[in-house]
Amino acid sequence: MSSPSSRMLALLSLLQVHRDWPGDQLAERLAVTPRTIRRDVDRLRELGYRVDALRGPAGGYRLAAGSDLPPLLFDDDQAVAIALALAVAPASGADIAESAARALATVRQVMPARLRHRVDAVGAVTTTGAVRVDPDVLVAVSESVHRRELLRFDHAPDGDARPARRVEPHAVVARHGRWYLLAWDLERDDWRTYRVDRIAPRARTGVRFVPRPVPGDDAAVFVAARFKGSDRDDVWPCTGSVLVSADGARTLAPYLPDDAVVEPTGPDEVRVTLGSWSWEGLAAAFAAFVVDFTVHGPPPLHDAVLALADRLRGATLPAAPPSP
Structure with a gap:
């Protein structure tokens, strides 16, 4: 016991x-x-x-909830989880690097030696990135989501001449070091995704709304799908394959995206499958390969590659005549 x-x-x-x-x-x-x-x-x-x-x-x-609880206690796994979360907090995109570092130092000081060793062994090195979110803005936007309250804000790309956005905020999603607000835009009568670092909230409206069902019932998946040009599923709407030599595949390996599929089709041949938001974009992605390839399919990719080849030939200036 x-x-x-x-x-x-x-x-x-x-x-x-x-x-x-x-x-x-x-x-x-x-x-x-x-x-x-x-x-x-x-x-x-x-x-x-x-x-x-x-x-x-x-x-x-x-x-019970209360404001006068004694200091919280954590078991070993919870303490390590908190310390690691603070260590990687700068990579989240929120402008809390200094606060997180001070909080981590405080947590580490009260840890038993056995836990400090576990945390220190990770040795995480993080970067803050070029885009950082004001934590006050992040909290204000998140609170409007929690309260189900209409949100009015200025959006940086719109410029000063445009009126403030009026949206029903449904979720705040962290993705690849950036924070996004998923909201129903009342002016456009459609779902929109806004970068939180470009949001300047106005005064609280106090107007409540009834949440709408997010397509697919998963805000994170829906936002990821929007970045791929899809309406609902987190998949590329255009997917195609090319054939390259085995040596060519080894050359490409360090530069392929994480979702690329590489499958050997023979001793000296490999099929590479990629996705994109359009057939033209997919053709351009394959054209960026530094090795020769043959289109495997489907037919829309074949047509897009031919169209891209014609465009590139048309963009080439005639060679200047040799000097006399």
């Missing part, structure tokens, strides 16, 4: 999930009796934690 202190820490960790816990489930998770759970809950209350008892046939417990 675990020691009372470690068991109470595990119990507090479960209660901090902010859900109702039947007493028998807590006892099963901690491998103790319901009577032991009751005693541990009483000890937590003596320490100042507000643990409410739930009525019902099986009974249960809930950690």
